[in-house]
Amino acid sequence: MTHHYREQIKNIASKYGNDRGYLMNIAHDIVNEFGYISDEMVSNLADVLNLPVVQVRDMISFYAFFPRKPLGKNVIRLCNAVIERMKGADEVGKAFEKALGISFGETTKDNLFTLLHTPCIGLSDQAPSALINKIPLTNLKPADVPQIISELKAGKDVSDLPQARVQLNLKKEGEVICAPLDSGTALRNALNMKPEEVIGEINKSRLRGRGGAGFPTAMKWDFCRKQKSPIRYLICNADEGEPGTFKDRVILTEYPDLVFEGMTIAGYAIGAKEGIMYLRGEYAYLLENLEKVLAKRRHLGLLGEHICGREDFNFDIRIQLGAGAYVCGEESALIESAEGKRGAPRDRPPFPVQKGYKGEPTSVNNVETLCCAARILEKGGEWFSKIGTKDSTGTKMLSVSGDCEHPGVYEVEYGITIENLLELVGAKDTQAVQVGGASGKCVAPKDFGRRISFEDLPTGGSIMIFGKNRDLLECMYQFVEFFVEESCGWCVPCRAGTTLLEKKFRQILDGKGTAQSLAELRRIAQTVKSMSRCGLGQTSANPVLTTIYDFADLYAEKIKEENGKLLTFDLQKAMKVGIEASGRTKEGVK
Amino acid sequence: MSTNVVTFTIDGVEIKSAPDKTIIQAADDAGIYIPRLCYLKDLPPGGHCRVCTVKVNGRPVNSCTYPVAEGIVVENDIEELNSFRRNIIEMLFVEGNHFCPSCEVAGKCELQALAYRLGLLTPQMPYLYAQKELDATHPDVYLDRNRCVLCGRCVRASIHLDKKNVFGFENRGINMKISVNSNDGLQDTNLSKEDKAMSVCPTGCLVVKRQGYLTPVGKRLYDKKPIGSEIETKKVKS
Ligand SMILES: Cc1cc2nc3c(=O)[nH]c(=O)nc-3n(C[C@H](O)[C@H](O)[C@H](O)COP(=O)(O)O)c2cc1C
Ligand code: SF4
Ligand code: SF4
Ligand code: SF4
Ligand code: FES
Numbered sequence: 085m086t087h088h089y090r091e092q093i094k095n096i097a098s099k100y101g102n103d104r105g106y107l108m109n110i111a112h113d114i115v116n117e118f119g120y121i122s123d124e125m126v127s128n129l130a131d132v133l134n135l136p137v138v139q140v141r142d143m144i145s146f147y148a149f150f151p152r153k154p155l156g157k158n159v160i161r162l163c164n165a166v167i168e169r170m171k172g173a174d175e176v177g178k179a180f181e182k183a184l185g186i187s188f189g190e191t192t193k194d195n196l197f198t199l200l201h202t203p204c205i206g207l208s209d210q211a212p213s214a215l216i217n218k219i220p221l222t223n224l225k226p227a228d229v230p231q232i233i234s235e236l237k238a239g240k241d242v243s244d245l246p247q248a249r250v251q252l253n254l255k256k257e258g259e260v261i262c263a264p265l266d267s268g269t270a271l272r273n274a275l276n277m278k279p280e281e282v283i284g285e286i287n288k289s290r291l292r293g294r295g296g297a298g299f300p301t302a303m304k305w306d307f308c309r310k311q312k313s314p315i316r317y318l319i320c321n322a323d324e325g326e327p328g329t330f331k332d333r334v335i336l337t338e339y340p341d342l343v344f345e346g347m348t349i350a351g352y353a354i355g356a357k358e359g360i361m362y363l364r365g366e367y368a369y370l371l372e373n374l375e376k377v378l379a380k381r382r383h384l385g386l387l388g389e390h391i392c393g394r395e396d397f398n399f400d401i402r403i404q405l406g407a408g409a410y411v412c413g414e415e416s417a418l419i420e421s422a423e424g425k426r427g428a429p430r431d432r433p434p435f436p437v438q439k440g441y442k443g444e445p446t447s448v449n450n451v452e453t454l455c456c457a458a459r460i461l462e463k464g465g466e467w468f469s470k471i472g473t474k475d476s477t478g479t480k481m482l483s484v485s486g487d488c489e490h491p492g493v494y495e496v497e498y499g500i501t502i503e504n505l506l507e508l509v510g511a512k513d514t515q516a517v518q519v520g521g522a523s524g525k526c527v528a529p530k531d532f533g534r535r536i537s538f539e540d541l542p543t544g545g546s547i548m549i550f551g552k553n554r555d556l557l558e559c560m561y562q563f564v565e566f567f568v569e570e571s572c573g574w575c576v577p578c579r580a581g582t583t584l585l586e587k588k589f590r591q592i593l594d595g596k597g598t599a600q601s602l603a604e605l606r607r608i609a610q611t612v613k614s615m616s617r618c619g620l621g622q623t624s625a626n627p628v629l630t631t632i633y634d635f636a637d638l639y640a641e642k643i644k645e646e647n648g649k650l651l652t653f654d655l656q657k658a659m660k661v662g663i664e665a666s667g668r669t670k671e672g673v674k
Numbered sequence: 675m676s677t678n679v680v681t682f683t684i685d686g687v688e689i690k691s692a693p694d695k696t697i698i699q700a701a702d703d704a705g706i707y708i709p710r711l712c713y714l715k716d717l718p719p720g721g722h723c724r725v726c727t728v729k730v731n732g733r734p735v736n737s738c739t740y741p742v743a744e745g746i747v748v749e750n751d752i753e754e755l756n757s758f759r760r761n762i763i764e765m766l767f768v769e770g771n772h773f774c775p776s777c778e779v780a781g782k783c784e785l786q787a788l789a790y791r792l793g794l795l796t797p798q799m800p801y802l803y804a805q806k807e808l809d810a811t812h813p814d815v816y817l818d819r820n821r822c823v824l825c826g827r828c829v830r831a832s833i834h835l836d837k838k839n840v841f842g843f844e845n846r847g848i849n850m851k852i853s854v855n856s857n858d859g860l861q862d863t864n865l866s867k868e869d870k871a872m873s874v875c876p877t878g879c880l881v882v883k884r885q886g887y888l889t890p891v892g893k894r895l896y897d898k899k900p901i902g903s904e905i906e907t908k909k910v911k912s
């Protein structure tokens with residue numbers, strides 16, 4: 085056995101030139117081969133790469149998709165995010181437990197199945213959903229489960245299961261992303277201009293980043309271009325991990341050419357020869373088609389050497405697969421990960437445009453941003469700037485899920501009110517709308533007149549709708565649980581703070597909190613928000629901070645306190661262990 | 675005006691500094707103490723603890739990584755920040771398992787000293803009572819993760835000062851822990867008790883065996899002066 089894997093690991097590593105920069109790919113290949121990566125394999129790999137074992141372990145142990153213990157032949161990862169649970173994921177989970185005779189986190193005795201939970205996998209519009217051996221299953225019902233298990237036992241391929249179907253669910257096509265594309269037109273237009281002029285066109289459009297922060301794209305490219313360095317990189321952020329976001333899934337499925345065209349234009353504008361698309365591990369099933377599109381573009385001369393016949397423009401793209409870590413959507417963590425390290429964000433400055441991938445100036449742009457850029461080069465910055473609002477030009481791809489009739493992706497003009505959006509998607513009796521995912525804002529009905537835009541309600545694309553009958557605070561609690569799971573652990577306020585927030589919140593939701601507990605909850609939340617190192621920690625208290633005032637009644641209901649006494653407190657129960665140990669009961673010594 | 679000097683203020687005091695310094699370095703040189711836990715003068719900054727957070731032009735930034743710049747207005751010793759810093763220290767006390775009265779580094783422990791300096795009384799946050807592993811396999815050294823604050827000083831010191839790679843991190847989030855360069859504990863690493871990494875731990879997590887309790891209570895490092903006074907005395911002198 086030992087010899088067997090030694091040889092294999094050596095082969096895998098040499099396929100990547102024994103370059104530690106490809107540690108993610110190497111680890112993926114090892115896990116694909118053996119199903120896991122043991123401590124011995126890690127030592128072995130460290131030897132082969134001539135690295136300290138502690139550094140390889142550091143990286144491997146970070147990612148959810150690099151198991152360190154053997155798992156079953158079929159690994160079932162059921163999404164248990166908020167929306168899924170609203171749609172019955174818990175019942176589906178119970179059906180799996182029953183059919184397999186194991187609990188979550190366990191493997192069957194015959195080593196055929198492992199049952200795990202996973203955060204949002206980008207299928208909230210067709211919940212409940214799961215990944216089985218990386219293949220997505222959607223719209224699951226408890227009744228489907230026995231059949232799924234028996235077919236898999238009989239050796240059927242996961243992709244042949246009737247549930248292994250992802251619907252596109254593109255519900256509204258707008259004029260920027262979803263318009264037809266003649267591949268190469270935008271790129272040829274760009275190549276007829278100087279790189280500075282391309283940036284000028286983007287500047288005219290007033291395009292801002294779609295990944296969350298809303299930074300002006302022209303400014304980012306200009307910063308990157310102006311760095312004194314012979315090497316620069318362009319990265320497309322396709323990590324799409326924010327709960328309730330799945331618009332990049334739709335773009336990558338339906339408009340991959342537009343994304344790659346945008347990447348190539350960006351590469352030309354900033355002066356990069358290499359582009360990387362960082363694709364979340366959960367989207368591994370999209371990889372095959374994306375590679376095909378890349379090959380086709382190379383064949384057409386739209387990628388590779390001398391693009392469109394231009395002697396002086398070479399640019400190619402590689403796809404880097406992630407491995408199950410939400411924080412890797414944060415641009416500096418993404419860069420660390422693409423370099424083959426743990427996905428720990430960096431302190432800024434320096435910013436990625438100054439010192440990014442491999443220490444070189446790097447522009448990181450969201451999938452949708454790059455699509456907009458391509459369209460701008462096709463139709464002009466002027467045209468783009470007339471769509472949307474003054475500070476938010478263009479359209480936005482929204483991923484809508486939760487309590488509505490038509491969940492799916494909608495390309496809408498910036499400036500749409502929540503009210504109009506709810507109407508569009510067929511939502512009635514809405515209690516609250518979560519704008520921007522777990523890290524975003526929970527919006528109460530009094531604010532439904534507000535607009536989706538950078539200046540009012542920004543969102544990377546996630547819109548989750550909670551109907552009147554939902555337990556809203558339980559939903560918020562599940563968001564906090566998500567952050568506990570996804571904190572990278574690097575800094576104290578987020579590593580410890582999110583867990584403490586979760587504990588305090590639970591105590592209150594269980595009716596064991598006092599007014600003092602609410603003050604404590606706020607104190608922890610404020611500390612996590614103000615002191616954390618990166619955007620993950622800084623927004624992880626939002627589920628609490630954006631509801632504690634607007635939904636104060638819901639919190640008040642949970643406080644069972646009278647005259648300073650906690651009504652839910654049971655003295656006898658609390659002292660049970662002590663009473664038993666001492667042998668004393670109310671009635672006297674036993 | 676010389677480009678080799680930048681001028682800015684910390685809590686209203688004018689500071690002059692070389693432009694390639696971080697805020698904490700410039701403050702140290704000027705005898706102004708910014709509380710910190712993971713930063714150490716001879717190591718690259720780690721950015722783990724966030725205790726050194728100050729406000730620059732009203733925005734919180736991390737002073738051990740943030741560069742000085744002409745004209746910035748830095749706020750440091752203000753209650754808003756001190757209470758956040760106290761909260762972080764409190765988080766560390768409930769995250770780990772700390773029993774100061776019986777701990778061999780009490781009195782010279784930076785975590786404990788920060789708690790005193792920042793006025794932390796009994797923690798109000800819920801204790802996590804986490805199970806932590808102890809590594810006593812090495813003949814001269816032990817690693818008691820109950821007291822580890824994951825400041826990463828040992829990791830950086832081993833790499834940058836000792837040119838070894840004895841320590842690293844493992845896992846993520848609340849499960850993150852210090853890991854060592856072997857599958858069999860510290861005994862299988864090339865750590866020696868003379869290593870610089872052995873002198874940087876701010877708490878009683880990474881310590882040399884058979885050295886405990888040698889200094890009597892009353893004579894320990896922080897028994898007489900609070901943490902930070904070694905920096906502040908510079909200011910009094912100049
Ligand atoms: C925790 C966290 C997760 C993020 N996830 C994503 C993501 O999945 N996709 C994305 O484009 N940006 C994400 N971002 C924002 C990126 O850091 C970065 O701002 C963005 O990719 C820049 O591209 P843009 O200018 O086109 O928006 C995330 C940020 C944080 C803090
Ligand atoms: S805020 Fe959270 S995710 Fe970000 S660096 Fe700190 S621990 Fe990591
Ligand atoms: S390491 Fe410091 S804080 Fe922890 S128990 Fe020892 S003296 Fe107390
Ligand atoms: S062992 Fe000590 S130096 Fe190392 S991370 Fe833990 S507390 Fe810091
Ligand atoms: S896929 Fe489960 S909530 Fe998004």
Ligand code: FES
Pocket residue numbers: 709710711712713719720721722723724725726727736737738739
């Ligand atoms: S001292 Fe700056 S983050 Fe710890």
